[in-house]
Amino acid sequence: MSLETRLRSVGKEARRTQAAPVGDPVLDTHEKTIFEKLIGTQAFWVTMALLIICVVMSIREPVFATEDNFFNITRNFAFIGVMALGMTPVIITGGIDLSVGSVMGLVAIVCGLVLLKQPIPWMPDWWNDATWTHSWWMALALGLLAGVIVGLINGVLIAYVGLPPFVVTLGMLSIARAVAVVLSGNRMLYDFRPDQAPKFKIIGGGQNLGLDQLFGADFPFRLSNPFLILVVLTITLGIVLRMTGWGRHIFAIGGNEQAANLTGVPVKRVKVQAYVICSLSAALAAILSVGWSGSANNSLGQSYELLAIASAVIGGANLMGGEGGAYAAFIGSALIFVIRNSLLMAGVDSNWQGLFVGSFIILAVVLERIRGKRRE
Amino acid sequence: MAVLELQGISKHFGAIQALIDVDVGLERGEVLGLMGDNGAGKSTLVKVIAGNFPPNGGEIRIDGEVAHFHRPVEAREKGIEVVYQDLALCNNLTAAANVFLGREIKRSIGPIRWLNHGAMYKRAGELFGELKSETRPRHLVRQMSGGQRQAVAIARTRLSNAKIVLMDEPTAAISVRQVAEVLDLIRRLRDSGIAVVLISHRMPDVFAVCDRVVVLRRGRKVADKAIKASSPEEVTGLITGAIHVA
Numbered sequence: 175m176s177l178e179t180r181l182r183s184v185g186k187e188a189r190r191t192q193a194a195p196v197g198d199p200v201l202d203t204h205e206k207t208i209f210e211k212l213i214g215t216q217a218f219w220v221t222m223a224l225l226i227i228c229v230v231m232s233i234r235e236p237v238f239a240t241e242d243n244f245f246n247i248t249r250n251f252a253f254i255g256v257m258a259l260g261m262t263p264v265i266i267t268g269g270i271d272l273s274v275g276s277v278m279g280l281v282a283i284v285c286g287l288v289l290l291k292q293p294i295p296w297m298p299d300w301w302n303d304a305t306w307t308h309s310w311w312m313a314l315a316l317g318l319l320a321g322v323i324v325g326l327i328n329g330v331l332i333a334y335v336g337l338p339p340f341v342v343t344l345g346m347l348s349i350a351r352a353v354a355v356v357l358s359g360n361r362m363l364y365d366f367r368p369d370q371a372p373k374f375k376i377i378g379g380g381q382n383l384g385l386d387q388l389f390g391a392d393f394p395f396r397l398s399n400p401f402l403i404l405v406v407l408t409i410t411l412g413i414v415l416r417m418t419g420w421g422r423h424i425f426a427i428g429g430n431e432q433a434a435n436l437t438g439v440p441v442k443r444v445k446v447q448a449y450v451i452c453s454l455s456a457a458l459a460a461i462l463s464v465g466w467s468g469s470a471n472n473s474l475g476q477s478y479e480l481l482a483i484a485s486a487v488i489g490g491a492n493l494m495g496g497e498g499g500a501y502a503a504f505i506g507s508a509l510i511f512v513i514r515n516s517l518l519m520a521g522v523d524s525n526w527q528g529l530f531v532g533s534f535i536i537l538a539v540v541l542e543r544i545r546g547k548r549r550e
Numbered sequence: 551m552a553v554l555e556l557q558g559i560s561k562h563f564g565a566i567q568a569l570i571d572v573d574v575g576l577e578r579g580e581v582l583g584l585m586g587d588n589g590a591g592k593s594t595l596v597k598v599i600a601g602n603f604p605p606n607g608g609e610i611r612i613d614g615e616v617a618h619f620h621r622p623v624e625a626r627e628k629g630i631e632v633v634y635q636d637l638a639l640c641n642n643l644t645a646a647a648n649v650f651l652g653r654e655i656k657r658s659i660g661p662i663r664w665l666n667h668g669a670m671y672k673r674a675g676e677l678f679g680e681l682k683s684e685t686r687p688r689h690l691v692r693q694m695s696g697g698q699r700q701a702v703a704i705a706r707t708r709l710s711n712a713k714i715v716l717m718d719e720p721t722a723a724i725s726v727r728q729v730a731e732v733l734d735l736i737r738r739l740r741d742s743g744i745a746v747v748l749i750s751h752r753m754p755d756v757f758a759v760c761d762r763v764v765v766l767r768r769g770r771k772v773a774d775k776a777i778k779a780s781s782p783e784e785v786t787g788l789i790t791g792a793i794h795v796a
Contacts, residue, residue, distance in 0.1 A: 416665075417664040417665050418663070418664055418665065419654045419656065419663070419665060422643075422647060422651070422654060422665060423652075425640070425642060425643060425647075426640045426643060426647075426651055428642065429640030429641055429642035429643055430638065430639065430640045430641065432638065433634075433638035433639055433640055433651070434640065434651065434652075436622065436632075436634060436638045437638060437651040437652040437653075437706070438622075438623055438626075438651075438652035438653070439651065439652045496640070496641070496642035497642060
């Protein structure tokens, strides 16, 4: 058969197949209902696991279901939850930020130094003498600024210089911690100005966002400020990821960075923004933590980067990029801390906690693999 | 008047001459097959037209006007759309999200802008309908067949008022039936008056849809003739160098 006749036969074949319905028979074409979509998500199953643990614990340990314990657990996981929220966009782009724990330590020290009663020997006199430089809002602003600067350095090195996120943020983990130790003179800072410190501490240590005092009303519930801030941020990030062009671009970068670039997504800028948000969330967690504990320690946040990453991953974020969500980060951090709390109450040696958290991370990734296989 | 005219286009990367003095013209509603062996300069030529890199010499004219592209976005603004070899799709997003990637439809109240999901699903559905593709806007690209992916990539070019669509190996690595689907998509683009440049290694595809074929060999244009006046044997000879010039 000559090439030409073969060509003609291919043409015929093509025409014949055009006439046949073109739908791919392998593909399931029915639209999924909301319920089907819901049970397909990891966050849903984590929520179920969390509810079961809570029910079992409430029956076994009367202390578990008390208002005080609820107040404490929700506050304790809020710090990690806020960081996990910030980590989420970074993970969705396919990156990782290992420096968030150290950023917490750095920001805590920056806030502590601003609020400190004694003058700082290496700062100029005008700084030490002025009062506005030691106000609670200055501590807040400089703390957040420190977070933004670290995020900018991470983001620019990763997006514009093109270094791997793992390496850059691993370096930053060491750098930010070292700066925190040096700035603090390796001391714990707790001797704060009595006029400004209480105002700062209320941010992280208060409850009900001060609304009950504002309205002079007695609220029927008691929720810590960190937890309420976490809730607000979860809702905000959820809306941003789903409803804005920026959120869409974050997912696109994680799905196929090259494609995102070719279609005109400002990949580099969006990546820098993701790392800045991540560091900023760590800074906020540090500010809340300093407010709650009333002291600034340069070791604050050590190994928290792992908890933040674990929270996002347990909730369903994919470390390969392209998947993740605000609620996932929220529920992931909740699960980790409820398990910790439950183990403590059940009298399990606290040294075992790491084993459980680690197992859950691996389990989460295994589940993700299984779901991924079924999808293909 | 030719919608696209290339005159004496040259491009070199260091000492390597990728394109030497290439002239190509393209009419409205014409499908041009661009053929050549690996390294003959096909992809380089497409990238020059798409604005990925400026040529070292020569002129690009769109509708008779000289154009200088420094970035792909500038070429897109002039009505040049590209369907890339690897399709440039995000597997984790829906078909509609991929079609509108980088050009999302938004609603706004004052400075607050948010995605208009409904409008994007609707418009994407219409585009797939125009292309007579079974692709559904809400489906994830991950779950799609090669032909449906092509439909998504091609639908993207229909968003703007594209005059020229460049397709880099759209039929590589998909099944025979899906190839037929893609060739159909190309015919629909042609019927709506769009000029298509099809880069392909597959002789049957080029002879099935193209009106004209241009053959490149080592950066030089060695043939430019109507498909009816040529044959696969001749083109094969031109690609390999067995036939010198036609």
